Amino acid sequence: MDVTVKFLGAAATVTGSRYLLDIGEFEFLVDCGLFQGRKELRRRNWDKFPMPPTDMEAIVLTHAHMDHIGYLPKLVKDGFSGPIYCTDPTAELAKILLLDSGKLQEEEAEYARKKGYSSHDDPQPLYTVEDAEAVFPLFVPQNFKKPFSIHPSVEVTYYHAGHILGAAIAKVVIKGDTQTKKLVFSGDLGRYHDPILYPPTLIPEADVVWIESTYGDRVAAAIKPEEELARAINDTFDRDGLVIIPAFAVGRTQLVMYYLYQLMKKGKIPSAPIYLDSPMAINVSNLYKDFHQDHQLVAVLDDHVQHPFQHSQLHYYRKQEQSRTLNDLKGRAIIISASGMATGGRVMHHLFHHLPNEKNGVVFVGYQADGTRGRRLVNGEPMVSIYGQQVAVNAKIYSVEGLSAHADQNELMEWAEGFNEKPKLAFVVHGEEESAGILAQKLKNELGWNTVIPNYLESFVLFTGI
Incomplete structure (x- = not known):
């Protein structure tokens, strides 16, 4: 053979x-x-x-x-x-x-x-x-x-x-x-x-x-990623800006939600509304309850009143009409939306509307492949193409290491x-x-x-x- x-x-x-x-x-x-x-x-x-x-x-x-x-x-x-x-x-x-x-x-x-x-x-x-x-x-x-x-x-x-x-x-x-x-x-x-x-x-x-x-x-920097995430959010909130987190719906979104919940509970970032604008990420988060044996969050999810995927500041947006209302959002809030490399999905609408505002921050929390819009933003390009239009990148771009x-x-x-x-x-x-x-x-x-x-x-x- x-x-x-x-x-x-x-x-x-x-x-x-x-x-x-x-x-x-x-x-x-x-x-x-x-x-x-x-x-x-x-x-x-x-x-x-x-x-x-x-x-x-x-x-x-x-x-x-x-x-x-x-x-x-x-x-x-x-x-x-x-x-x-x-x-x-x-x-x-x-x-x-x-x-x-x-x-x-x-x-x-x-x-x-x-x-x-x-x-x-x-x-x-x-x-x-x-x-x-x-x-x-x-x-x-x-x-x-x-x-x-x-x-x-x-x-x-x-x-x-x-x-x-x-x-x-x-x-x-x-x-x-x-x-x-x-x-x-x-x-x-x-x-x-x-x-x-x-x-x-x-x-x-x-x-x-x-x-x-x-x-x-x-080699990943020897830092705690949750602290780096907190710095990016606090920096943006200090400008009264909106935080957009392009996140892969599977894995990174759940990890980001876990850290945001902990940071708010510990008072390391202000309590602010979190909008999970991704039907796919919402469905994926629910799977963590179905497959307890395949992850380490069992004890965390056993707290049925409050946990990283269910608390008062977290809002699940499934419908397109809900998503569109976030285009006009201003001030201290966090939008988590796919895709993680800004190659498609609902996050494109948020970037289209919010990138030109210098108060806002875009926080990348995963690998950005060569040629993707995410890589171009992390590399500091002043303009990016979205829906065939050139959009000015005035928002501050952050790349949080250790969350990959x-x-x-x-x-x-x-x-x-x-x-x-x-x-x-x-x-x-x-x-x-x-x-x-x-x-x-x-x-x-x-x-x-x-x-x-x-x-x-x-x-x-x-x-x-x-």
């Missing part, structure tokens, strides 16, 4: 995770992500899949972020009908995110058609809400730490990765005729001292490792050091070229790993004759 892999994404970029494994009579995909960020990357979402989707037999997901699941509706639309394996929380999160993605893509295509700023005469969404719904019957949820078979020769086990609710490290065991080989996919690794999620699990053995490198080139969902360089190295023996090969993936290159060199120099940074659409023979 020969085993090969083809990199359909997350190769020298931090988006579009897709790894196509072929063991001869069985082909399956690990992750099925959407490309986000720069236009040349987003165009890849429209490229023809390198094999007939009808011929692919299974998909193994690590977690529910769009750069790991967002291509599923397109693949199913084009004919894939096999099982999609994931953890229980990932299945529920994916339903929420994919529905939202389909709706946003429909709305953006319609808006582009209406305003005429698309280069296409009749812009179409990549997929629709109906396409997203077609994915749901294919989910086959699995428990953590319990091996399951996806083929007579392939067994998978999920371990906690931190990062977001339900996120998993996937250990894939391939049983050949003469040998057994272990592949370990890190997925996206979380922080080791996250107050909500469990730390990434150390895996003792692997023949081949896929390790993410989002923060492979940087991703392990930093030290934590990535700590996870790598958990292997008792170095793997025969390590693919450094899901990172921009510089961060992937720095982590690959560090793994090579300090641990003696044989590291490779794959290129987009590059294929490798992992094993022959096993």
Whole structure:
């Protein structure tokens, strides 16, 4: 039996995770992500899949972020009908995110058609809400730490990765005729001292490792993120300004809500209204109650009167009419809205209306990929394009470190050091070229790993004759 892999994404970029494994009579995909960020990357979402989707037999997901699941509706639309394996929380999160993605893509295509700023005469969404719904019957949820078979020769086990609710490290065991080989996919690794999620699990053995490198080139500052968040909010409130927090609906929003609740209770920031303007984030927050075993907030949520997701200053805004009223909001208040990189969603309306006001503050609390509007704002660009119009950036931009969902360089190295023996090969993936290159060199120099940074659409023979 020969085993090969083809990199359909997350190769020298931090988006579009897709790894196509072929063991001869069985082909399956690990992750099925959407490309986000720069236009040349987003165009890849429209490229023809390198094999007939009808011929692919299974998909193994690590977690529910769009750069790991967002291509599923397109693949199913084009004919894939096999099982999609994931953890229980990932299945529920994916339903929420994919529905939202389909709706946003429909709305953006319609808006582009209406305003005429698309280069296409009749812009179409990549997929629709109906396409997203077609994915749901294919989910086959699995428990953590319990091996399951996806083929007579392939067994998978999920371990906690931190990062977001339900996120998993996937250990894939391939049983050949003469040998057994272990592949370990890190997925996206979380922080080791996250107050909500469990730390990434150390895996003792692997023949081949896929390790993410989002923060492979940087070490998080040795500060308490809640204090940095408090400084940004107090600074803005001192100007009688409004705080906008573009936050990923899954994970970062809940962590921000946790810290804001604590800061207000302790008197470290003024008591002020918090508007969670994201139906998706509201639905996700409710899942934390359903999956107690997958996070550390059980004791906190047991206080049914007041807790981070339910208190007097917190207002859930689901309806568009409610969201629009926030366009006229002034003074001391906090709006939390998706998307976290300011690439779409309701936060775009808030930025459009509030960026020109020098009293206001925009607080980024997660990674900003190259080419995104969030990255341009953090980089200090004086104007940004929103809905085809140039908007002046007069509001103060803050970037709070330590709130990222991703392990930093030290934590990535700590996870790598958990292997008792170095793997025969390590693919450094899901990172921009510089961060992937720095982590690959560090793994090579300090641990003696044989590291490779794959290129987009590059294929490798992992094993022959096993």
